[in-house]
Amino acid sequence: MRGLKIWPIAFLLAATVFLSFRSKPQRPNVIFIYADDVGFGDLSVYGATKVLTPHLDRLAKEGIRFTNAHASSATCTPSRFALMTGGYPWRQKGTGVLPGDAALIIPTDRLTLPGVFRNAGYKTATVGKWHLGLGESGKQINWNKPISQGPNEVGFDYAYFFPATSDRVPTVFIEDHDVTGLDTADPIEVDYSRKIGNEPTGKENPELLKLPASPDHGHNNTIVNGIGRIGWMTGGKQARWTDEEVAHVFLSKAKQFIQDNAKNPFFLCFSLNDIHVPRMPSTQFKGKSKMGLRGDVILQMDWTVGEILVTLDNLGIADETLVIFSSDNGPVLDDGYADRAVELASGHKPAGPFRGGKYSAFEGGTRVPWIARWPAGIKAGAVSDALICQVDLLASFAGFLGQKPDHADAVDSYDVMNALLGKSQSGREFLVKQGGALSLTEGNWKYIEPREGKAYMELTGIETGANPKPQLYDLSRDQGEKTNLAEKYPAKVKTMAARLEKIRQD
Ligand code: NG6
Ligand code: CA
Numbered sequence: 001m002r003g004l005k006i007w008p009i010a011f012l013l014a015a016t017v018f019l020s021f022r023s024k025p026q027r028p029n030v031i032f033i034y035a036d037d038v039g040f041g042d043l044s045v046y047g048a049t050k051v052l053t054p055h056l057d058r059l060a061k062e063g064i065r066f067t068n069a070h071a072s073s074a075t076c077t078p079s080r081f082a083l084m085t086g087g088y089p090w091r092q093k094g095t096g097v098l099p100g101d102a103a104l105i106i107p108t109d110r111l112t113l114p115g116v117f118r119n120a121g122y123k124t125a126t127v128g129k130w131h132l133g134l135g136e137s138g139k140q141i142n143w144n145k146p147i148s149q150g151p152n153e154v155g156f157d158y159a160y161f162f163p164a165t166s167d168r169v170p171t172v173f174i175e176d177h178d179v180t181g182l183d184t185a186d187p188i189e190v191d192y193s194r195k196i197g198n199e200p201t202g203k204e205n206p207e208l209l210k211l212p213a214s215p216d217h218g219h220n221n222t223i224v225n226g227i228g229r230i231g232w233m234t235g236g237k238q239a240r241w242t243d244e245e246v247a248h249v250f251l252s253k254a255k256q257f258i259q260d261n262a263k264n265p266f267f268l269c270f271s272l273n274d275i276h277v278p279r280m281p282s283t284q285f286k287g288k289s290k291m292g293l294r295g296d297v298i299l300q301m302d303w304t305v306g307e308i309l310v311t312l313d314n315l316g317i318a319d320e321t322l323v324i325f326s327s328d329n330g331p332v333l334d335d336g337y338a339d340r341a342v343e344l345a346s347g348h349k350p351a352g353p354f355r356g357g358k359y360s361a362f363e364g365g366t367r368v369p370w371i372a373r374w375p376a377g378i379k380a381g382a383v384s385d386a387l388i389c390q391v392d393l394l395a396s397f398a399g400f401l402g403q404k405p406d407h408a409d410a411v412d413s414y415d416v417m418n419a420l421l422g423k424s425q426s427g428r429e430f431l432v433k434q435g436g437a438l439s440l441t442e443g444n445w446k447y448i449e450p451r452e453g454k455a456y457m458e459l460t461g462i463e464t465g466a467n468p469k470p471q472l473y474d475l476s477r478d479q480g481e482k483t484n485l486a487e488k489y490p491a492k493v494k495t496m497a498a499r500l501e502k503i504r505q506d
Contacts, residue, residue: 027401028374029321030117031258031268031308032393034083035301036076036129036276039331040367041352042298050348051295055306056371059325063373064382064422070389071329074358074365074435076131076165079328079390080271081105084112084132084154086394086405086413090434099192100164100231103137104149111409113394114155117267120401125158126151127254128271134163134174143170143188143236146177156269160253162241166273166280167336169233171224171240173249181239188236195221195232202228211278217336217459219278227278227337243280246273247300255311262315270308274301277335292344294333322374324420326390330365332358332460342461355481356435359457361448361465362481365435378422386419386427387441396420411506432503436464440500444476447496470497 040046045057045065072082077098078089084106089095095105106112114124134150135141151159160175170190173180179188189196202213202220210226213219220228225243241249254270274297281288281296285303289295305325312318331350333341335358356362370388372378395413398405405413412432418424430442437451453466465471470493472486486493 026320026376027120027265028377029261029266029268029317030122030397031270031321031323033305033308033323033325034080034128034269034271035274035325035327036272037329037331037335037358038275038298038301038327038369039350039352039357039364040354040369041349042275042331043302043369045371046369047352048348050346051289051291051298053298053302055302055309056325056369059305059309059323059373060371062375062380063323063371063378064384066370066372066384066386066388068385068387068427069326069368069370070366070387070431070433071327071368072366072389072391072433074329074360074433076129076328077105078434080132082389082391082412083393084114085110086113086391086410088391088412088432088434090438091411098131098133098164100168100170101141101190101192102133102164103135103139104133104153106132106154108149108153110154111394111405112155113397114267114269116394116398116401116403116405118155118157119403121265123158123261123264123266124156124268125160125257125266126156126269126271127160127257128162128250128269129165129273129276130159130161130271131164141190143172143179143190144182144184147174148177150174150177152176158257160250161271162246162273165276166243166246167219167227167230167277169222169224169229169231170236171229171233172236173239173241179236179239182236183238186235186237188239189234190231191233192231197232197234199223199234201232211280212338214334214336214338214459219336227280243278244282246280247304248282251304251307254308258308258311259315262317272301272304274298274304277339278337279339279341290344291346291348292341293339294341295344319375322372322377324370324372326370327368330354330357330360330368332462334460336459353479355463356465357460357462359435359460359464360462361433361435361437361439361451362463363446363475363479364462365465366433372420374421382422384419384422384425386416386425387429387431388416388419388427389431389433392416392420392428430499432500436466438500438504439465440496440503441475442496442499444474445492445496446473446475446481447471447493447500448473449497449500472496
């Protein structure tokens with residue numbers, strides 16, 4: 001008799017232990033791989049057929065793939081600002097694409113995404129592109145001394161990065177506060193307003209270029225490694241990078257950080273240079289795609305992701321590591337260099353089914369790939385159409401790690417962790433995005449506010465979404481934003497315009 005009574009109790013106990021083990025939020029390592037300018041249609045798992053991305057396809061197969069995920073803006077700096085701060089970038093002045101000598105735009109007293117992880121006892125690092133400014137505002141950066149403010153001052157224990165974009169000077173790597181490999185006898189100077197020194201420029205010596213600039217784009221200042229850059233620099237010859245090596249250098253630093261922290265929780269923001277211009281793949285990938293240099297760097301980017309996955313496998317930490325892959329803005333074919341991306345695309349649709357691309361208020365500007373894998377926490381092979389945005393990572397991880405940030409610390413960030421982990425199909429209820437004009441997405445509806453300006457940028461071949469009249473699209477029937485319903489539904493336009501205005505005032 002007694003024995004029989006014990007069984008249900010033992011079962012209950014075992015079930016409780018099992019359930020509490022399952023539901024107890026474990027603390028995975030988190031690697032956020034942030035690709036540059038990769039469009040919704042650039043990965044085979046999102047429908048690309050002219051270029052294949054087997055490693056990202058594997059990531060999706062072993063994790064969850066999102067179809068309604070967004071960068072907050074259609075260019076890099078503002079998207080990164082939102083990712084880091086949990087706030088819409090347009091609330092703060094000076095958050096547009098920064099030159100290479102800009103001051104740090106993230107206030108050092110603000111809660112940041114790496115700060116959330118640091119508060120939870122994680123080791124944090126950023127490796128790759130930075131593009132959020134360095135040093136104090138109003139002070140010129142002295143590249144030859146430790147640089148006072150940067151990633152380390154906004155939450156990263158370790159940082160290995162380049163200051164802006166690979167098409168902007170200075171073309172050097174920085175480790176924490178110092179330019180790496182700098183010969184102090186050859187100091188670096190940088191200027192964005194006028195030519196300094198007497199090194200050749202793309203404008204004066206186009207015959208020296210191995211990758212010519214597209215006409216009129218302006219990538220024709222100082223030539224480094226046979227490529228004209230935006231901005232002028234002198235000195236630092238020994239420290240200058242070789243473009244063909246950038247992906248490998250960043251990967252080796254990312255791997256090192258992972259290895260060094262395999263036994264403790266870590267957060268790594270791995271911010272790839274690929275597939276931004278100048279597209280200069282390593283020898284390993286040159287000519288390996290059928291789409292020219294842009295295709296080659298897609299292969300290189302995919303391989304990089306694969307290398308991270310192999311590193312996790314080798315260290316035996318794949319199960320307890322959440323890997324997220326996304327992109328900072330939509331795609332562009334011609335972004336300033338004559339790399340034949342347009343001509344060789346031959347039917348490839350970098351933005352997939354969406355209109356516009358990088359710089360645009362249409363979906364192509366901000367709707368980006370988003371894949372997440374966490375074997376211990378995400379069901380493999382899921383696809384989700386929950387509305388999520390990179391601005392949400394701050395509140396989502398804060399909640400997940402048991403923190404409650406003040407509203408002011410994460411104004412626009414929502415805890416959508418259940419959606420991120422595939423536990424719920426509903427994400428945000430609404431989202432404001434920036435691509436020149438601001439837009440408001442609410443359920444199936446998207447409203448783009450009126451904006452004067454060019455509807456089409458000839459240089460990049462991109463529709464900007466600018467229109468002096470309001471635009472309203474029903475994304476459930478018209479994901480390509482072809483039919484403007486604003487005149488048909490004036491009341492809807494009115495409520496959405498008013499809501500956008502209210503959010504702007506928040
Ligand atoms: C633009 C550059 C473009 C790219 C972009 C930033 C010109 C004409 N174009 O101003 O080449 O560097 O800035 O890209 O200079 S982003 O991905 O970092 O936002
Ligand atoms: Ca970008």
